[in-house]
Amino acid sequence: MRAVMDTPRDFLAALRRGRLAAGLTQSALAQKVGCKQSALSMLEHGSATAVSRETLARIADAVGVELPPEPAAAVLAAAAAAPPAGFAFCPDFECPTNMPYFVGSELLLLPLGSAGAGRHCAACGELLERACRACGAPVRRGCGCCTACGAPLVAAPAAGFAPDPRAWAAERRAAAAAFSKAFAL
Ligand SMILES: [Zn+2]
Ligand SMILES: [Zn+2]
Numbered sequence: 001m002r003a004v005m006d007t008p009r010d011f012l013a014a015l016r017r018g019r020l021a022a023g024l025t026q027s028a029l030a031q032k033v034g035c036k037q038s039a040l041s042m043l044e045h046g047s048a049t050a051v052s053r054e055t056l057a058r059i060a061d062a063v064g065v066e067l068p069p070e071p072a073a074a075v076l077a078a079a080a081a082a083p084p085a086g087f088a089f090c091p092d093f094e095c096p097t098n099m100p101y102f103v104g105s106e107l108l109l110l111p112l113g114s115a116g117a118g119r120h121c122a123a124c125g126e127l128l129e130r131a132c133r134a135c136g137a138p139v140r141r142g143c144g145c146c147t148a149c150g151a152p153l154v155a156a157p158a159a160g161f162a163p164d165p166r167a168w169a170a171e172r173r174a175a176a177a178a179f180s181k182a183f184a185l
Contacts, residue, residue: 009046011065016044018063033058038096038178047122047183087141088128090114090121091154096179097123098154100169101144107165109154110144112180123179129153 019029026044030037035055042050043059051059060067089111090097098109114121114128121128131138137148145152162168 012044012046014065015059015063018060018065019044022063024063029059029062033062035059038175039182041124042122042182045120045122045125046118050182086130087113087139088130089139089153090124090126091129091133092121092124092126093154093157094172095121095124095126096172096175097121098172099176099180100172102166102169107156107169108144108152109156110142111139111153112176113141122183 019026022029024032026040027037030040033055035051039050039055040059043056057067092098093100093109097112097114099112100107100109102108114123119128120126129139132146132149132151132153134151135146135149137146139153140147143153157165
């Protein structure tokens with residue numbers, strides 16, 4: 001049989017389709033193959049280094065998809081290759097690529113950037129942004145607000161969105177720290 005997939009993207013899409021066809025949630029599949037749900041999510045969004053070769057083989061086996069003949073690492077690395085130049089960030093405040101912080105009582109988000117994802121966020125699949133929404137100025141790594149106009153790059157959630165915004169922020173910071181470690185952001 002010819003390699004099932006023509007491109008790494010096809011392969012990753014097939015993994016996802018296979019999982020859905022098997023009636024498995026990401027959590028259920030992750031548990032079955034012994035990886036984290038977040039790693040599986042990253043993998044399905046095209047992140048090359050989300051899981052080990054062994055785990056990838058177990059995932060493919062569990063959802064009935066044939067591994068491409070080439071070393072999977074090379075295949076997946078190609079999937080994540082060549083992101084457009086410049087700093088890109090995810091506009092979703094709940095995404096683990098955005099680190100919540102407080103200035104006084106104001107909740108702000110620091111975009112860590114999205115590694116190896118091309119046009120879409122490696123963590124959540126959202127379309128990435130590269131400029132300030134308010135003024136269009138290019139954005140810089142390490143800034144939560146636009147250096148030209150001061151607008152927050154990632155819109156914070158509305159007041160009252162969580163019963164305890166500081167507890168919410170602490171939880172999201174832990175997720176962001178784990179994500180940035182996994183992706184060396
Ligand atoms: Zn995201
Ligand atoms: Zn601006």
